[in-house]
Amino acid sequence: MQEYITVGKLVNTHGLKGEVRIWPETDFPEERFKKGKALYLFAPGQAEPIELTITSVKPYKNMYNMTFKGIDSIHQVEKWKGGLLKVNKEDRMPLGEGEFYFQDIVGCQVFSQENEELLGEITDILQPGANDVWVIKRPNGKEALIPYIDDVVKKVDVVKKKVIIYPMPGLL
Numbered sequence: 137m138q139e140y141i142t143v144g145k146l147v148n149t150h151g152l153k154g155e156v157r158i159w160p161e162t163d164f165p166e167e168r169f170k171k172g173k174a175l176y177l178f179a180p181g182q183a184e185p186i187e188l189t190i191t192s193v194k195p196y197k198n199m200y201n202m203t204f205k206g207i208d209s210i211h212q213v214e215k216w217k218g219g220l221l222k223v224n225k226e227d228r229m230p231l232g233e234g235e236f237y238f239q240d241i242v243g244c245q246v247f248s249q250e251n252e253e254l255l256g257e258i259t260d261i262l263q264p265g266a267n268d269v270w271v272i273k274r275p276n277g278k279e280a281l282i283p284y285i286d287d288v289v290k291k292v293d294v295v296k297k298k299v300i301i302y303p304m305p306g307l308l
Contacts, residue, residue, distance in 0.1 A: 180219060
């Protein structure tokens with residue numbers, strides 16, 4: 137079975153000629169959203185993805201306006217609102233040391249460096265500014281926020297889905 141990664145969300149239509157507005161969910165929008173690139177649309181209520189080829193792309197605020205080959209009417213794209221744009225997992229961009237894809241981090245178990253105690257599971261990643269913040273669901277059901285900084289995150293093993301942190305006083 138083919139695996140995909142999400143690179144954007146179709147949030148709205150734009151105009152009457154089939155143009156759509158995309159919220160990027162990738163660190164590489166300039167690479168992902170180029171004229172001629174293929175994307176796979178996972179539309180609400182559709183079992184199979186729809187392969188689309190980008191024919192035009194224009195940055196708009198924090199989003200992108202796009203058109204696709206063979207799509208020339210608002211009626212063709214209205215039903216796609218809320219759909220996810222994806223690429224094949226094999227097409228992931230290479231990352232540098234200490235960089236990870238969100239989907240590789242979400243679901244990892246988090247353990248204390250001091251005593252290997254299970255602290256919770258990463259459920260989300262926030263990007264408020266200078267560094268990412270990992271949302272951890274604790275065993276008691278509460279959430280904790282862990283900054284992705286060297287002083288806190290000591291080891292990440294995405295293959296074993298395991299993260300070791302130093303829980304600074306007051307962090308949890």
